[in-house]
Amino acid sequence: MTSGTASAPVRFSTAGLPEAERIALWEDHNAQALIGLRCRSLHDTALEATEINLQLPRAHLARVLGSPHVVERPDAEIRRVPSDAVACYLTVAGDAFFYSDDGVRLLRPGQLLVCDADRPFVRGFSHGLEELAVKIPHTVWRELGAPPALPQPVVVDADAVHLRTLAALVGRALSPESAVAADVDEDAVLDLLVSAASGRAPALSAVHLRVAKTYIDDHLADPGLTAARIARGIGISERHLSRVFAAGGTSVPRHLLQRRLERARALLGAGGGTTVAEVAERCGFASAAHFSHRFRERYGLRATDVRREARAGS
Known part of the structure; x- marks a missing residue:
């Protein structure tokens, strides 16, 4: 698995x-961080827009929120700022239109658009937007076994479980409320995108494993999280859930403990005024004593020492 927090998320806002x-500043930011676009605001109001960007080893992730506006990628902009990439847009909120040389597509929340970023297009958001974007270089796209060219944009409904997983993976990595950057399963993000764009279903067990891991990460603070609750939460049987984790060389309790300890170590290493007891609670441990025992067992270090060193360093 390729994990990617090679750089921390970067936030840009017109506020x-x-x-x-x-x-002009929004266009400059996008040209440097994502894809070069020409932009104009609808109505007679100033543009309100925010973008959170995260560069991974093989792809770039972004969460975009904005007031009503239109963006265009004409030939002149493509020549000025070529991307040599595939652009994937997953609509979270707000209807949109996408216009290219083969016609107009209307997009609703829960739909994924995949297109060649170096073919001219116009996108419009009459009621504003919230979307998740992934930019994948053409070389990576081909290495993943995807169609070598996208002569026409592809629109996919996100009702499928693998696209819901994709939204959770990308969304969590770019959450503005996240105090600690979560590891990003970049392989999963890319595999799910290619599967969606090419119309092939990813291996079902692999999808269930990713869904389960996403569910676990989203509910780590719950001390009552069990295999039975995880299975119910993602719509499979507990027996099948156990088989899926066993095929991956682990078990549900082992993976749950590992993720709790990893998040706890990240929180302790971030410094600040958080106490060991607060970290234990935020990571779903029933007691600070149980957490401290498990932490030392796993890392050979006391949680208090890790916290103390982090605070001294900051």
Whole structure:
């Protein structure tokens, strides 16, 4: 598995910027961080937009929120800022349209659009937008066994379990509320995108494993989280859940403990005023004593020492 927190998420917002300069600054940011676009705001209001970017070893992730506007990627912009990449947009909120040389597509929340970023297009968001974007270089796209070219954009409904997993994986990595950057399963993100774009279903057990791991990460603070509750939460039997984890060389309790300890170590290493007891509670341990025992058993270090060193370093 390729994990990716090679760089921390970077946040850019037009809030507080001079209204007359917002569009130009938004265009400059996107040209450097994601894809070069020309932008114009709808109505007579200043653009309100925020983007959280995360560069991984093989792909770039972004969460985009904005007021009503239109973006265009014409030939001149493609020549000025070529991307040599495939662009994937998963709509979270707000209807949108996508116009290219083969016609117009209307997109609803829960749909995925995959297109060649170096073919001209226009996108519009009449009621604003919230979306997750992934930019994948053409070389990586081909290495993954995807169609070598995208002569036409592909639109996929996100009702399928693998696209819900994709939304959870990307969304959690770019959550503005996240205090600690979670490891990103980059292989899973890329596999799910290629599967969706090519119309092939990923291996069912692999999908269930990713769904289960996503569910676990989203509920780590719950001390009552069990295999039975995880199975119910993702819609499979507890027996099948156990088989899925066994095929991956682990078990549900072992993986759950591992993720809790990994998150706890990240929280302790972040410094700040969080106590060991608070970290234990935030990571779903029933007691600080049980957490401290498990932490020392796993890392050969006391949680208090890790916290003390982190605070001293900061």
